[in-house]
Amino acid sequence: MTEGLKIENVYTAYDKADVLEGVSLEVRPGKITCLLGSNGVGKTTLIRSILGLTVPRDGRITFNGEDITGLSTHKVIAKGISCIPEGRKVFPKLTVEENLRLGAYQVTSEAVIRERIEEAYEIFPRLKERHVQLAGTMSGGEQAMLSIGRGLMSSPHLLLVDEPSLGLSPLFVKENFSIIERINERGVTIFLVEQNMRQTLAISDYGYVLSKGAVVAEGDAKALSENDEVQQAYFG
Incomplete structure (x- = not known):
């Protein structure tokens, strides 16, 4: 049985200053899980931590039950994880x-x-x-x-998608999100990292909200989209 991706109490620092402060979350197999947050809260740092580009100073990252914390990037990709980077590149x-x-x-x-x-x-x-x-x-x-x-x-078994709406026209954003849904329907697990709250929650099964390097809310995507505290944490 596949267990998906688990992030457990991860701290990641740049120049001894923590960017991620005890982040824990789970990306369930076959689902679209999203991580929402504004610029500079640590979303891309979490992706870098998963990919072994920036090694966490503490905590654990597992994929399908196997510890991949700090594994070199090509070995992480060989495990069945792929990334679509921010800004297309x-x-x-x-x-x-x-x-x-x-x-x-x-x-x-x-x-x-x-x-x-x-x-x-x-x-x-x-x-x-x-x-x-x-x-x-x-x-x-x-x-x-x-x-x-x-x-x-x-x-890949798991696709990390970093800010797919960044710099795109509303028409292409809509098309991109529709494509992400279709890829998920083909059996690929998706971890979608985004600022665009409304459209992201519309296609996700479960979501987390990141603020100042910590998860401040989580839940079923529909419940999150209707949660006043989330709106406040996210937009405030």
Whole structure:
């Protein structure tokens, strides 16, 4: 039985100052779990801690029952965790297809890589139309699609999505959230880290609210969206 991702009492510091202060949360298998919070509260630091980019000074991170705290990033990815970073971060001078291939850098079989590229094109027909286009010449929304497609190339069990609405038009934000739902329907567990409270809770099963490096509220997504204290903690 898969146990998903568990963060237990994690403290992560930069220059001896704690950014995360005893964060505990759980990302349940097969679900969309969200972490809400405004800028600078520690959301991206938590993703960095999960990926082994910034090692927690205390606490424990487990995935499917296995301790991955402080594991090197390529080993974390090999466990079945993939990340779509904040701000998309495509390789601008590479084509769409070359960007996708980089997402499968740990895969040795060309047949498997080809199959996963075709799956990405099935989810994003626009990427197939532009497979030879340089990523840097695409719109922000198209680059967001490419970033998600690249994140799926490792065939992850868990997808960490950091601020997918950042810098996008409302139309592309809506499209992106719809795509995240479709990926979840394919069996991929999603941990969605966002500022956009309303749309995030609309597609999530369960949510947490982070403020000043600590979880200040949690609950069923619908209950959170109707909770006055959450609104106050979040917007206040």
